[in-house]
Amino acid sequence: MKSVEEQFEYLKKGSVEIIQENELKQKLARSIKEKKPLKVKAGFDPTAPDIHLGHTVLLRKMKHFQDLGHSVVFLIGDFTGLIGDPSGRSSTRPPMTREEINKNAETYKAQIFKILDHKKTIIDFNSRWLGKLTSFDIINLTAKYTVARILERDDFSKRLKTGQPISTHEILYPLMQAYDSVALEADVELGGTDQKFNLLVGREIQREFRQEPQVVMTMPLLEGLDGVEKMSKTLDNYVGITEPPGEIFGKIMSVSDPLMFRYYELLTDESLSRIENWRKEAKEGQVNPKDLKSKLARTIVADFWGEKEAEKAAGEFERVFKKRELPSEMEEITVKPAEVLLLDLMVDKNIFPSRREAKRVIRQGGVYLDGQRIEDIQFKIDMKKESEVFLKVGKKKFYKIKKA
RNA sequence: GGGCAGGUACCAAAGUGGCCAAAUGGGGCGGGCUGUAAACCCGCUGCGGAAACGCUUCGGAGGUUCGAAUCCUUCCCUGCCCA
Numbered sequence: 001m002k003s004v005e006e007q008f009e010y011l012k013k014g015s016v017e018i019i020q021e022n023e024l025k026q027k028l029a030r031s032i033k034e035k036k037p038l039k040v041k042a043g044f045d046p047t048a049p050d051i052h053l054g055h056t057v058l059l060r061k062m063k064h065f066q067d068l069g070h071s072v073v074f075l076i077g078d079f080t081g082l083i084g085d086p087s088g089r090s091s092t093r094p095p096m097t098r099e100e101i102n103k104n105a106e107t108y109k110a111q112i113f114k115i116l117d118h119k120k121t122i123i124d125f126n127s128r129w130l131g132k133l134t135s136f137d138i139i140n141l142t143a144k145y146t147v148a149r150i151l152e153r154d155d156f157s158k159r160l161k162t163g164q165p166i167s168t169h170e171i172l173y174p175l176m177q178a179y180d181s182v183a184l185e186a187d188v189e190l191g192g193t194d195q196k197f198n199l200l201v202g203r204e205i206q207r208e209f210r211q212e213p214q215v216v217m218t219m220p221l222l223e224g225l226d227g228v229e230k231m232s233k234t235l236d237n238y239v240g241i242t243e244p245p246g247e248i249f250g251k252i253m254s255v256s257d258p259l260m261f262r263y264y265e266l267l268t269d270e271s272l273s274r275i276e277n278w279r280k281e282a283k284e285g286q287v288n289p290k291d292l293k294s295k296l297a298r299t300i301v302a303d304f305w306g307e308k309e310a311e312k313a314a315g316e317f318e319r320v321f322k323k324r325e326l327p328s329e330m331e332e333i334t335v336k337p338a339e340v341l342l343l344d345l346m347v348d349k350n351i352f353p354s355r356r357e358a359k360r361v362i363r364q365g366g367v368y369l370d371g372q373r374i375e376d377i378q379f380k381i382d383m384k385k386e387s388e389v390f391l392k393v394g395k396k397k398f399y400k401i402k403k404a
Numbered sequence: 405g406g407g408c409a410g411g412u413a414c415c416a417a418a419g420u421g422g423c424c425a426a427a428u429g430g431g432g433c434g435g436g437c438u439g440u441a442a443a444c445c446c447g448c449u450g451c452g453g454a455a456a457c458g459c460u461u462c463g464g465a466g467g468u469u470c471g472a473a474u475c476c477u478u479c480c481c482u483g484c485c486c487a
Contacts, residue, residue: 163410163483226431227442236432256442290439321440357433360448364434378454394433395440 004028007068011217014061014266016193019200019216027187027215037071041186041214043126043177044074046081049107052238053300054222054231057266059115061190061219066120073122073184074112076105079130080176101125111241114304129183130176141175144208145201150174153197174198178205186214193218194230222266225251227259245305246327249313250396252297253321257282257289260296268299320398326390330398333391337403339382342367342374345401351393361393368392 002010007028008021018024031038042062044055051059062072078101109123133141150171151157159166174197181189181202189199196218203213221230224237231238239251255263264275281287294314302310319325333349343358346367352358359377361367367374369381370390381389383403391399 165482250440253439254441257439258442260441288439290441293439293441317440324440354451355453356451357449359454361434364448366434395435 002068004032010068011061011064013064014057014219016218016220017196017216019203023213024188024215024217031070031187037069038065038187039071039073039184040065040188040190041073041075041181041184042190043077043080043180044108046076046078046101046104048233049104049111050233050240050242051108051111052231052233052240053263053267054224054238056115056241057219057222058190058192059112060267061217062121063115063117065188066117070120071122072116072120073124073186074108074116075180075184076101076108076123076125077177077180078105078125079127080173080180101127114241124184126176126180126183130179133179138172141179141205142172144205145175147171174201175205178202181214182206182209182211185211187212188215188217190217190219192221192230194221220266223259223262225255225259227256239300241304245301245309245313246316248301248304249297249310249317252300253293253317255293257293260289260293263300264296268296327398330390330400332400332402334402334404335381335383337384339380339384342369342379342381343377345381346391346393349399351397351399366394 004025008025011024012018012021027038030036040062042058062074066072081101105123105125112121151160153174156166156171158164177198178201180186182205186202186206189202191199196216199214199216199218203216206213223229224231224235225239226235226237229235229237239248241248243251252260252263261275261279264270264278265272278287278292282289282292294317297317298310298314301313305313316327320327333345335345343355343362346352346358347355352361362374362377362379365373365375368391369379371392381401383401386401387403389401391401393399
C-alpha cells in the first residue's frame with residue numbers, strides 16, 4: 001500500500017481545492033492504519049444520464065481513489081433530482097417515475113464503467129434515506145442551518161440581486177445533499193467547483209450530526225466545445241462518451257487551440273510538463289497544432305472505443321475533411337424510382353425541419369449532389385435514371401440516396 | 405392584505421394603435437478564409453408559396469377598433485416596497 005504522502009499527491013493532481021488538506025492526510029493515515037478504505041462520495045443527477053467529457057473529469061478522480069483501494073459511492077440523486085440543483089439556471093423539474101429513474105440508472109451503469117472499476121463502485125440512490133425522512137425530520141434538518149448562510153451561495157445571491165425567482169424548495173437542496181453525506185458517513189465528497197457550496201454544507205451538517213466532517217475536493221469544470229460555457233447537454237456544447245468515434249473525433253478537432261491544451265490537462269494522463277512543452281512548440285511553430293489536436297482526439301476516442309476505432313476515426317477524418325473525399329459510411333436514403341424535387345425529398349427524409357429552411361440552405365449554397373452545388377430550389381432529381389447519388393448538406397452531413 | 409414594476413421569438417432585450425413577422429445583441433444555420441481550428445468576414449434565422457402574397461405569433465381568455473404586441477376587462481405568473 002502506498003504511503004500517505006504518495007496517496008495524497010496522486011489524489012491532489014488536477015484538483016482545484018481540497019478542504020482541508022491536512023484532514024485528508026489524517027484520514028488517509030487512519031485508513032492505512034485500520035486497513036479501512038475511505039468512503040468517497042460523488043453525486044449525479046438522475047435526469048441526464050448521458051455522460052459527457054465534463055463528467056469524466058470527476059469520474060477520473062473517482063478512479064484515482066479506487067486505484068488506491070478506496071471505496072467509491074456513485075450516488076444517483078433521484079430524490080434531490082425532484083428539486084433540480086439550483087446551480088445554474090434550472091428551475092423546477094417534473095417528478096420522475098421510478099421506472100425512468102431506474103432506466104437512467106442503467107444508462108449510467110453502462111457508461112461509467114468505461115472509467116470506473118466495476119468491483120469497487122457502489123451505486124446508491126439518495127431516495128433510499130431522503131424518501132424516509134418525515135416532515136418532522138426535515139424541519140429538524142432545516143433548523144440546523146440559517147437562511148442567511150444558504151443565501152450566501154453565489155447563485156442564490158445573484159438571483160436575489162437580479163430579481164430572479166428562488167423557490168423555497170430550492171434552498172433545501174444544499175441541505176438534502178448535505179444529509180446524503182450524513183447518511184453515507186462520507187469521508188470525502190467530490191464535485192465540480194460549482195458544487196463547492198453544497199459540499200461545504202455537507203461538512204457543517206455532518207458536524208451537527210456528530211460526525212467527522214468530510215473532506216471536500218473540487219475538480220475543475222470542463223469548458224464545452226465553445227470554450228466559454230461549461231460543458232453541458234443543455235448548451236449542446238458537449239461530447240458524449242457514447243457518441244460514435246467519428247463524432248467524438250470531429251468534435252474534438254473543432255475546438256480552439258487554447259481549449260485543446262485544457263482538454264489535454266483535464267482529460268488525459270499526459271504530464272503537465274509535457275503539455276507545457278507542446279504549448280511552447282506550437283507557439284514557436286515547431287509543431288502543427290492540428291497534429292496535436294488530432295493526437296488528443298485519438299486519445300479520447302481510444303478511451304471509450306479502443307485504439308482500433310480511434311485509428312479508424314482519424315483516418316476517416318483525414319479522408320473526408322482534408323482530402324475532401326466521401327466518408328466510408330453514410331446514412332442511406334431510399335427513394336422510389338421517380339422524378340422528385342430535391343427540396344421535397346430532403347424535407348420528407350427529415351434532413352430539414354421545414355421547407356423554408358431547406359430552401360434557405362439550398363439558396364445559400366449548402367447543398368451538393370455528387371459534388372455539384374445545387375442552388376436551384378426547383379432542382380429535380382430523377383431516380384429513374386440514377387441508382388445512387390451522394391448528397392452533402394452543409395459541411396458535415398452526408399447521405400447516400402438509393403433507388404428503392 | 406395594500407401599493408408599484410414587469411411577462412415579447414432559442415436566450416437577453418427594444419417596441420406602447422397601422423410604417424411590426426416585430427429593432428439590436430447573443431446563439432444557431434449556410435457560405436468565405438483555414439488546420440472541418442479558433443478569431444474574422446458575408447448572408448440567413450416563424451410557417452406555406454417560384455414569386456406576388458397569404459397564414460399563425462408578443463403570458464392565457466375575452467372585448468374595443470376598419471386595424472391591437474400596443475387600449476379595456478379578467479385570470480395566471482415574476483420581482484420590489486409596505487403590512
